[in-house]
Amino acid sequence: MGRPEGVPEVFDVRTVVYLRSGDNPPDLDEEASTALHHAHLAFLADLGRRGLVAANGPLLDKSDETIRGMSVWTVPPDEARAMAEQDPAVAAGRFRVDTARWAVSAGRIAFPEREEPVGERVRFEDL
Numbered sequence: 011m012g013r014p015e016g017v018p019e020v021f022d023v024r025t026v027v028y029l030r031s032g033d034n035p036p037d038l039d040e041e042a043s044t045a046l047h048h049a050h051l052a053f054l055a056d057l058g059r060r061g062l063v064a065a066n067g068p069l070l071d072k073s074d075e076t077i078r079g080m081s082v083w084t085v086p087p088d089e090a091r092a093m094a095e096q097d098p099a100v101a102a103g104r105f106r107v108d109t110a111r112w113a114v115s116a117g118r119i120a121f122p123e124r125e126e127p128v129g130e131r132v133r134f135e136d137l
Contacts, residue, residue: 013134020116021137024064024129025083025090025109030076032103050099054081062093064121064128078105082121084128087111113137 013019038046057063066081083090087109094100094107113132121128 017134018115019134021113021132021134022116022119022127022129023111023113023132023137025085025087026112027081027083027090027094028077028108028110029079029081029094029097029100029105030108031078032100032106035104036102046099046102046104050097050104053097053099057081057093061124061126062090064124082112082128084124084126 036046054063054066058066062084064082064084066079068079069077081090081094083093085093091107091109094109097105097107099105100107116131
């Protein structure tokens with residue numbers, strides 16, 4: 011059938027992890043809640059230092075209030091999910107994890123802090 015006109019020939023495919031509100035979040039006092047949040051942030055910072063996460067952050071002005079944050083990972087979805095589930099806030103039930111593969115026109119989005127490619131390059135026909 012071929013590629014529709016205007017559709018890129020090649021895509022960069024990356025793993026995206028969404029953090030959503032947990033189904034049964036723990037009932038924590040302010041001190042414990044802050045400590046859990048700090049452990050969550052430290053966990054993400056470590057993943058970034060290790061080169062497993064290329065970018066991450068909270069999502070704002072959302073149409074779905076259960077979506078809390080998003081990360082672009084440098085590993086396949088199954089590996090990203092397994093690691094993301096080790097996040098202290100996920101393990102505690104504050105968040106739950108959803109993963110997806112995200113295809114974007116090749117070269118459209120750069121991660122200048124990374125020397126290595128993020129994801130894989132895939133032809134339209136192979137998506």
